[in-house]
Amino acid sequence: MTSFEKVVYQTxxxxxxxxxxxxxxxxxxxxxxxxxxPVFTFNKAIVDATFDGAAAYKLNFAFYESNGIExxxxxxxxxxxxxxMDEKIIIIGDAKRGDIxxxxxxxxxxxxxxxxxxxxxxxxxxxxxxxDPFFEFQDKLNFVLVLxxxxxxxxxxxxxxxxxxxxxxxxxxxxxxxxxxxxxxxxFGATNIENLKEDLPDLSGTTVLVPGVGAQGGSAEQVAxxxxxxxxxxxxxxxxxxxxxxxxxxxxxxxxxxxxxxLNAEIGQAIV
Numbered sequence: 500m501t502s503f504e505k506v507v508y509q510t511x512x513x514x515x516x517x518x519x520x521x522x523x524x525x526x527x528x529x530x531x532x533x534x535x536x537p538v539f540t541f542n543k544a545i546v547d548a549t550f551d552g553a554a555a556y557k558l559n560f561a562f563y564e565s566n567g568i569e570x571x572x573x574x575x576x577x578x579x580x581x582x583x584m585d586e587k588i589i590i591i592g593d594a595k596r597g598d599i600x601x602x603x604x605x606x607x608x609x610x611x612x613x614x615x616x617x618x619x620x621x622x623x624x625x626x627x628x629x630x631d632p633f634f635e636f637q638d639k640l641n642f643v644l645v646l647x648x649x650x651x652x653x654x655x656x657x658x659x660x661x662x663x664x665x666x667x668x669x670x671x672x673x674x675x676x677x678x679x680x681x682x683x684x685x686x687f688g689a690t691n692i693e694n695l696k697e698d699l700p701d702l703s704g705t706t707v708l709v710p711g712v713g714a715q716g717g718s719a720e721q722v723a724x725x726x727x728x729x730x731x732x733x734x735x736x737x738x739x740x741x742x743x744x745x746x747x748x749x750x751x752x753x754x755x756x757x758x759x760x761x762l763n764a765e766i767g768q769a770i771v
Contacts, residue, residue, distance in 0.1 A: 502617040502640035503681045505589045506706050510732050513770060514554035515723065516762055517591065517708065519739025520545065520577065521559045524566065526744050528751050538566070541751075542577045545743050546584065548752035552759045555589035555735050556581055557708075558616075578615050589735070591708070592616035595644065597629045604632040611636050618642060620686060620708075623670050627677055634677075640684050640706060645671050646698070648688030648711030671701055680704045689722045689736070699729050707734040712741075712762075719762055724769035738762055 500508070509515075520542055524532070527541040534540050546556065563574035581590055592614060596606040610619045610633075618640040619633055633641045646656055646667045656667040664672075674683060685702060689695060689711040707726075712719045719736050726734050742762070746754035 500587065501638040501681065502589065503706070505587055505617060506640065506733055506735075508587050509554035509589060510734070513767070514552070514763075515734060515736050515766055516553055516759060517555035517557050517589070517735040517737040518545070518549050518553045518742055518759065519557045519559065519593075519737050520743065521562050521739040522743065523562060526747060528747050528749060530749055536569070536573055536576070538563075538570070539573045539576050539580075541743075542573070543580055544752040545755050546577075546581055548756040549742065549759045550584055550588075552756075552763050553588070555591060557591040557593050557737055557739075559739075560592065560594040575614060582615060589617050590615075591618040591620065591642070593620045595620050595622045596633070597622035597625050599625065600628050600632060603629050607633045607636060611639055618684065620644065623674065627673075630674070630677075634682050637682060640682060641678075642684035642686050642706075642708045643670070643674050645674075645685045645702075646687050646694060648690045652688065668698070668701070671698070671705075675701075675704055680706075684708055686710065689718070692718070692721050692725070695722065696725055699725060699731060703729075703731060705733075707731070709734055709736045712736050712738055720765045720769045723766040727770045736762075736766065 522538050531537045563570040592610045610616050620642045657665045684706040686708045689709045742755050742758045745758045
């Protein structure tokens with residue numbers, strides 16, 4: 500299956516939650532920290548507990564690269580383990596790459612061929628030639644940063660261009676011209692529901708990865724209801740800390756499963 504076909508499969512089955520494996524070693528239960536690979540042990544337990552309810556998993560590279568070679572090994576082991584569970588699950592490599600052509604080609608090769616991710620996240624600041632090497636993998640999906648959920652999104656993303664449009668809308672317009680819907684994803688934050696409401700029609704033709712729900716203040720129910728109101732079912736709502744760090748005790752995986760069930764129920768109420 501292509502990455503887009505996996506998105507279609509999951510979202511047609513009304514599964515929209517992406518579990519973010521942003522695993523901070525200092526926050527995992529003490530009982531795990533004495534093992535050989537505590538982060539992998541933690542990730543495996545989280546995956547086992549949440550797999551039935553998750554549409555996707557997203558691994559943020561920072562939480563693995565910070566531990567050097569061992570961290571990269573953990574990242575690889577985690578991807579391989581998720582893949583062994585079900586080929587239809589979506590696995591996103593959240594590295595926010597974006598560099599000149601030759602460098603991007605190597606980044607793309609690493610994310611898709613070396614580590615085996617279905618999707619990447621990309622920063623578009625350096626332009627089309629920094630994105631093209633990722634989109635040459637036509638069976639993969641790339642989520643391009645459009646409007647992010649952090650406070651700093653005001654610094655550049657919302658600057659008004661000569662066209663009268665904010666920069667993030669210019670980015671959205673151009674990437675939709677450049678790339679097909681079967682390869683194009685967008686990252687659009689949920690912390691400001693009014694922005695999402697205003698821009699959702701223009702997000703058509705893209706698969707939307709929605710951060711900002713939970714710990715960052717966004718409402719999954721509002722987001723899901725809005726998407727379905729516009730007939731846009733190709734979206735993934737990411738939740739990291741609220742799920743994986745729901746508890747730092749021995750019941751951490753059970754609590755993670757419970758939080759995912761709650762989030763799915765919240766979404767389910769909005770899309771009936």
